[in-house]
Amino acid sequence: MIRDDIKQAQIAAMKAGDKEARAAIGLIQAAVKNRDIEARTSGAPEPGTAADDALVVEVLQKMVKQRRESIDMYRKGGREELTANEEAEVAVIERFLPQQMSEDETRAAILTIKNDLGASGMKDMGRVMAELKARHAANLDMSKASGLVKAALAG
Structure with a gap:
């Protein structure tokens, strides 16, 4: 499931010494954990289920949306170094999202x-x-x- 893919990517990034990917994956894991904590009161889905994957996808989509908004603001402000950083995070996050419909x-x-x-x-x-x-x-x-x-x- 998606959680397992994220954990495997974290391990691979650590072994490869890829600091940017490791940092972005750490942000993903933190966001998913926060969502898990929020969902505890309403009965979180069992990890490894389709409902759990839907929850993780929702978190990832929200993260991508936030970063795209930041990219727009950084571009308007002429902050290309920050834009590049956000784009790199989007690329890492999108690796875990299902293929989007055309x-x-x-x-x-x-x-x-x-x-x-x-x-x-x-x-x-x-x-x-x-x-x-x-x-x-x-x-x-x-x-x-x-x-x-x-x-x-x-x-």
Whole structure:
């Protein structure tokens, strides 16, 4: 499962002396551990299960989103050395994420959900987004999907 992959990557980075990857993986492990602590009160999923992988993917997606926002701010501020650091962390984090759906695959999934739910307009946006997240959250950037859902429902 993803947790095992992260642990193996940490060991490999330590053996290879890759300080940047080791530091980024340490951040991943800390974020996952924090999420585990938060989830304890609501009943955390059993490690090694699909539900646990979904939780880890959610944490990783959040980390990537935060870093991309930082990259944008650093670029606007002319801080290329910080931009490079954040981009390196994104590259390490993305190694553990499942393959993301292409734009065409996303459009096809939205169309399928739209037809399944009988969605006909913008009033159904919430229902379509909720179903899209339920079916494809691990393989999809929901912020990008939002625009595609709007386009599908408006047209």
